Amino acid sequence: MELELVNLKKTYGMIQALKGINYRFEKGIYGILGANGAGKSTMINLITDNISRDKDGGEILYNGKDILKLGKEFRKLIGYMPQQQGFYEDFSPKTFLSYMAEVKGLKGKNVKNQIDELLDIVNLKNVANKRIGGFSGGMRQRVLLAQALLGNPKILILDEPTAGLDPKERIGIRNYIAELSNDKIILFATHVVSDIECIADKVIIIKNGELIAQGTPMQMIESVSGKVGEINCSLEDVAQLQGKYSVGNLRQRKNGLGLRIVSDKLPKEAHIIEDSIDLEDVYLYYFG
Numbered sequence: 179m180e181l182e183l184v185n186l187k188k189t190y191g192m193i194q195a196l197k198g199i200n201y202r203f204e205k206g207i208y209g210i211l212g213a214n215g216a217g218k219s220t221m222i223n224l225i226t227d228n229i230s231r232d233k234d235g236g237e238i239l240y241n242g243k244d245i246l247k248l249g250k251e252f253r254k255l256i257g258y259m260p261q262q263q264g265f266y267e268d269f270s271p272k273t274f275l276s277y278m279a280e281v282k283g284l285k286g287k288n289v290k291n292q293i294d295e296l297l298d299i300v301n302l303k304n305v306a307n308k309r310i311g312g313f314s315g316g317m318r319q320r321v322l323l324a325q326a327l328l329g330n331p332k333i334l335i336l337d338e339p340t341a342g343l344d345p346k347e348r349i350g351i352r353n354y355i356a357e358l359s360n361d362k363i364i365l366f367a368t369h370v371v372s373d374i375e376c377i378a379d380k381v382i383i384i385k386n387g388e389l390i391a392q393g394t395p396m397q398m399i400e401s402v403s404g405k406v407g408e409i410n411c412s413l414e415d416v417a418q419l420q421g422k423y424s425v426g427n428l429r430q431r432k433n434g435l436g437l438r439i440v441s442d443k444l445p446k447e448a449h450i451i452e453d454s455i456d457l458e459d460v461y462l463y464y465f466g
C-alpha cells in the first residue's frame with residue numbers, strides 16, 4: 179500500500195502554495211509539521227480532492243493509480259478530518275455520522291453498529307443523540323474524528339485534529355491515533371510538535387510550500403545534533419539573541435535563566451546540549 183505525491187503543486191492566484199512536493203507514504207503514522215501558511219492543508223486538500231489540482235499540478239497515486247481515477251472506491255479509501263467544518267447544528271452525532279456514512283456509500287446493517295462503536299471510542303456515547311449545536315469545540319472535534327474513521331479507511335488524514343482541545347483531550351486523541359496505526363497510512367498535520375512527537379513513524383517538514391526535511395524522529399533529532407545549546411542570560415538579553423538565533427523557551431535554572439538556542443553556529447557562551455535534544459529543537463531549527 180502506498181500513496182505517492184509526484185511534483186505536487188498548487189497556485190492560488192499569485193500565491194504558490196505548494197511548489198512541487200515529492201514523497202511516498204507507506205503504512206505508518208506521518209507527522210506533517212509546518213507553521214501556519216506552510217501549505218499543509220493545501221497538500222491535504224489536494225489528496226482528499228477538496229480542491230482541484232492545477233493543470234500542471236503533478237500527480238497523486240494510490241498503488242500507482244491516480245486517485246482521481248479511483249471512482250467510487252476513493253470515498254471509502256480516505257477518511258478525512260478537516261481543519262474546520264461547520265455543522266448543521268441540529269444534527270446529533272448519530273445523525274451526522276449516519277449522513278456521512280451515506281455520503282461515503284457505506285451500506286448494510288453493521289453501519290449502525292459501527293457508528294455506535296465509534297461514538298463510544300471518541301467518548302460521545304452519552305451525547306449521541308444530543309444537538310451538536312450545544313457542543314464544545316473539543317466535542318465537535320471528536321465528532322469529526324469519528325466521522326473520519328467511518329468505514330475503516332486505509333488512508334486517514336487528520337488536519338490539525340487537536341486544534342481547540344484541552345491538554346487532556348489532546349493526549350486522548352493522540353493515544354487513540356497511535357493505537358490505530360497498524361494497517362493504515364495516517365497523515366497527521368499539525369504545527370504542534372508534541373502532538374506527533376511520540377507517535378509519528380516519520381516526520382515531514384513543510385515550509386513555504388516545500389518539503390524541506392523528512393525522516394524518522396530519531397533521524398530528525400540527529401540532524402540538529404551539535405546545533406542546540408543553552409545560554410545563561412538575563413531577560414534583557416533575550417531580544418538581542420532572538421534577532422540573531424532561533425531561540426526557544428527561556429527556563430528558570432538554579433543559576434539563573436537559561437535560553438535554548440538552535441543554530442548552525444552557536445554563540446561561544448552557549449553550552450552545547452547533547453542528550454535532551456528533541457523534535458521541538460528540530461522545529462525551532464526550521465521555524466524559529
Ligand SMILES: Nc1ncnc2c1ncn2[C@@H]1O[C@H](COP(=O)(O)OP(=O)(O)O)[C@@H](O)[C@H]1O
Nearest residue numbers: 190193195212213214215216217218219220221
Ligand atoms: N483558498 C485559498 N485562496 C488563496 N490562498 C490560499 C487559499 N488557501 C490557502 N491559501 C494560501 O496558501 C498558503 C498555504 O496555506 P495552507 O495550505 O492553508 O497552509 P497550512 O495548512 O500549513 O497553514 C498560505 O499562504 C495561504 O494563505
Ligand SMILES: [Mg+2]
Nearest residue numbers: 218219261337
Ligand atoms: Mg492548515
